[in-house]
Amino acid sequence: MQRFDYRREASAESAARTMSAALGEGGFFAAGGPRVPLRQRAQFIAGGTNMTDYMTLDVIQPQLLIDINGLAARHSNIEVTAHGLRLGALVRMAQAEDHPAVRAEYPVIHETLLLAASRQIRNMASLGGNVLQRTRCEYFRERSWACNKRVPGSGCAAMDGINRQHAILGTSDRCIAAYPGDFAQALIALGAVVETVGASGSRHLSFEKLHRLPGDTPEIETTLAPDEVIVAIDVPAGPWTRRSHYVKVRDRQSYEFAVASAAVALHLEGDVVREARIALGGVATVPWRAREAEQVLKGQVLDVALAEKAAAVAFEGARVRAHNAFKVGTGKQTLVRALMETRAMEIQP
Numbered sequence: 001m002q003r004f005d006y007r008r009e010a011s012a013e014s015a016a017r018t019m020s021a022a023l024g025e026g027g028f029f030a031a032g033g034p035r036v037p038l039r040q041r042a043q044f045i046a047g048g049t050n051m052t053d054y055m056t057l058d059v060i061q062p063q064l065l066i067d068i069n070g071l072a073a074r075h076s077n078i079e080v081t082a083h084g085l086r087l088g089a090l091v092r093m094a095q096a097e098d099h100p101a102v103r104a105e106y107p108v109i110h111e112t113l114l115l116a117a118s119r120q121i122r123n124m125a126s127l128g129g130n131v132l133q134r135t136r137c138e139y140f141r142e143r144s145w146a147c148n149k150r151v152p153g154s155g156c157a158a159m160d161g162i163n164r165q166h167a168i169l170g171t172s173d174r175c176i177a178a179y180p181g182d183f184a185q186a187l188i189a190l191g192a193v194v195e196t197v198g199a200s201g202s203r204h205l206s207f208e209k210l211h212r213l214p215g216d217t218p219e220i221e222t223t224l225a226p227d228e229v230i231v232a233i234d235v236p237a238g239p240w241t242r243r244s245h246y247v248k249v250r251d252r253q254s255y256e257f258a259v260a261s262a263a264v265a266l267h268l269e270g271d272v273v274r275e276a277r278i279a280l281g282g283v284a285t286v287p288w289r290a291r292e293a294e295q296v297l298k299g300q301v302l303d304v305a306l307a308e309k310a311a312a313v314a315f316e317g318a319r320v321r322a323h324n325a326f327k328v329g330t331g332k333q334t335l336v337r338a339l340m341e342t343r344a345m346e347i348q349p
């Protein structure tokens with residue numbers, strides 16, 4: 001690990017200003033441009049469970065770490081109203097997982113947190129850091145391999161390497177790395193909105209617009225400006241939030257990332273689907289909303305045959321490599337199971 005300077009900030013505004021100043025003079029990218037996290041010489045750090053991992057591997061080499069844990073005084077609350085759920089960015093994963101209203105009213109959020117990492121990591125990891133965690137692609141994590149995400153233009157060792165864990169949806173000729181997180185699947189399914197603060201002010205953006213497809217520039221992973229700090233995540237309430245569920249399939253039953261996962265939320269009238277929300281994890285390069293599959297369900301009676309039809313539509317665009325073709329079948333089965341288990345949930349009036 002390389003030497004770095006450390007600065008702790010107490011507010012989002014001061015953290016953004018510090019970042020902007022650090023990048024402005026001799027920085028790789030001007031404030032306001034796209035966020036290219038690996039090459040950025042200053043980095044935010046929250047729980048540090050992802051950042052220190054990549055710093056010790058020398059994948060990320062910041063000269064300045066801006067610690068945003070001081071923002072917890074203002075941004076670590078969980079608020080539940082009739083309109084929705086507001087989660088501060090410095091809320092720890094375990095804190096949200098344990099919250100009674102999250103469990104009862106937004107079970108898919110509770111489950112995505114409960115099934116992630118280990119309790120020790122969830123005690124430390126923040127929600128803002130969780131949604132911005134980096135891919136687990138082994139070629140990204142090991143500096144001796146070619147990786148367009150780590151070194152733009154260097155190639156992609158995963159294309160013809162061991163690509164069992166890699167994505168089959170949203171891939172490009174430059175990168176096939178899977179987005180690893182679970183919580184993001186709940187957020188994209190429920191139509192969450194992210195609030196940020198940057199040096200030039202605050203804004204709200206749809207969670208669906210936060211992550212970028214790899215395309216020709218896999219090194220640019222989000223639409224955030226380099227100086228933008230996430231301060232909160234708002235999840236709107238809807239008649240589908242209580243009937244929501246997450247199924248995660250992984251190589252071992254604990255402390256493991258998803259091979260395939262599905263977050264589902266349904267509004268049913270009898271057996272008829274009035275509204276359906278579907279997100280897929282483990283199979284795509286970004287948190288993945290399966291809108292076409294949702295359309296298959298709307299207005300129909302949900303049974304196994306309909307769930308299989310929706311799953312087939314969800315994976316229509318899949319592009320497989322040598323070792324990950326099995327994810328098409330596993331992904332479909334995961335979605336069918338999630339849909340049928342969500343339908344079977346007993347919802348208290």
Ligand SMILES: Cc1cc2nc3c(=O)[nH]c(=O)nc-3n(C[C@H](O)[C@H](O)[C@H](O)COP(=O)(O)OP(=O)(O)OC[C@H]3O[C@@H](n4cnc5c(N)ncnc54)[C@H](O)[C@@H]3O)c2cc1C
Binds near residue numbers: 037051121129132
């Ligand atoms: C062994 C292991 C297993 C894991 N398994 C899973 C799993 O199964 N499922 C899963 O979802 N996750 C898993 N994780 C990932 C873990 O959940 C993340 O490391 C954690 O959520 C990151 O949160 P953090 O606060 O520690 O982020 P940090 O490490 O502090 O930061 C992560 C990134 O986010 C940026 N950042 C942090 N907060 C903000 C903010 N508010 N605004 C702007 N930028 C910010 C940082 O600059 C950095 O780029 C696992 C991790 C480990 C080490």
Ligand code: SF4
Binds near residue numbers: 137146148158
């Ligand atoms: S899949 Fe993406 S992250 Fe993995 S080696 Fe290729 S370019 Fe790098």
